[in-house]
Amino acid sequence: MRASRLVSLLLLLQARGRMTAQELAEALEVSVRTVYRDVEALGASGVPVYADRGPAGGYRLLGGYRTRLTGMTSDEAAALFLAGVPGPAAELGLGAVLTAAELKLRAALPPDLAEQGDRIRQRFHLDAPGWFRDPEPTPHLTALAEAIWEERLVDLRYQRWKRPREVSRVLAPLGVVLKAGRWYLVARAGEQVRTYRVAAILALTVRDERFDRPADFDLVAFWREWTDRYERGVYRDEARVRVTAAALEFMAYVFPPAMSRAARAAAGAPDAHGWLHTTVPIESVRHGHTELLKLGAQVEVLAPAELRELMAASAHAMAAIYPAPADAPHASTGESTVTR
Structure with a gap:
């Protein structure tokens, strides 16, 4: 258990850079005292962990240190292959990228773990859309995904259910969500964050102008709160x-x-x-x-x-x-x- 936690701590510092003891404790679900002991153990084993003092301090890895750790359990390997969603990835323009990544992952795994991934793929399949429902046409989804990734503003013409039916908006796209086979855009309009059905976008132009993504915006948390509020308020x-x-x-x-x-x-x-x-x-x-x-x-x-x-x-x-x-x-x- 401790060895797994030490690996997780090392990977957290590698992925996120500087982190405080409190942040590490919350991420690992342990006490701050346990983090202190684990950092000492990593240092003793030769990992260059450095502590910055002061209000903006924390732990970080020195000199761009990166582990080449490739150890992976059979359950972890299976979970990675199970997480693949080729349909949605293709709609976002990432189908070829996902295929290439899976091929590289499989080639890097030991034979027994690669076989475990193949077994999972042959036994579990995700089919997101509901019954008797054709996929919605989303011709602007790929361009929208690029705008989200590059943090660029978009001009869109949108068809809504109330009058006036067609409206034009300038939006800062923050993310997209696939819900029951339907894509939704989460975007900032002025000072408010709203949702838009991607299939209802009639025209979209990506601007050269960039926007500053809110540092504290959490797409998963926003979507969970929004769907709860929508379901409570829809039946008036x-x-x-x-x-x-x-x-x-x-x-x-x-x-x-x-x-x-x-x-x-x-x-x-x-x-x-x-x-x-x-x-x-x-x-x-x-x-x-x-x-x-x-x-x-x-x-x-x-x-x-x-x-x-x-x-x-x-x-x-x-x-x-x-x-x-x-x-x-x-x-x-x-x-x-x-x-x-």
Whole structure:
């Protein structure tokens, strides 16, 4: 355990340059006292670790020292090959680079570790997009990735859902995120950091002008906070409904998870015919209309009135197209026609 920690400490100093004892302790999840002992052990073994004193001090390696350490466990080798994502890398313009890097890595590994990596690749595969969804066209993704890497401003024309539909922006691109097969741009617009769907970018020009990337910006932390806030705020309204028990179960297959979970949590006990009351969170009346139509005759909207009227209008329009057979069961009997 200590040998592994000493290696990690050495690689941290090699990768990051100067680090304080407190920073090393946090990165290694040990006490500062343990860091002191480990640094002494590295020095005793011949590693040129130097301590700078003062407020801006810390530990660093002297003279550009770099280890040629190549030791790697079988689990570490397997994890590296498992981490390969050729699809997204190709979309970012890095497909050939990733292939070359993997070839070099495999050639540098001992035969048993290289074989372990091959075994992982043959047994695990990442397919990020959801079912029945073609990949979104993202013709500007490669240029956007270059702008992010070179820290250059971009001019883009973007199509959004609200009016005016098309807008132009000057952005400082900070990163891109692949979420469920869809690419999102995280960029600074003025003093705010916002997200943009890459597929909705209509035109993009990379400027020669550079920007200063915020030193404290953490892409992973920002995305986690943004997605949490988005999921909490997207459902601004609710629909009170009467549904069959079968439809309540079926919601998990046709509704977004947040809608299905909330509806199941708010559900009352079914009556003698298998119908029950619950509340379904919706983004808007139009959104609720689209989603609840998926349940067909197994749902009755009680409120809001505007949503009930939309559902009634759809039901009457469908009834005009599909006259009911004389022996068709009535929905109030609770006979379920919902199937998986």
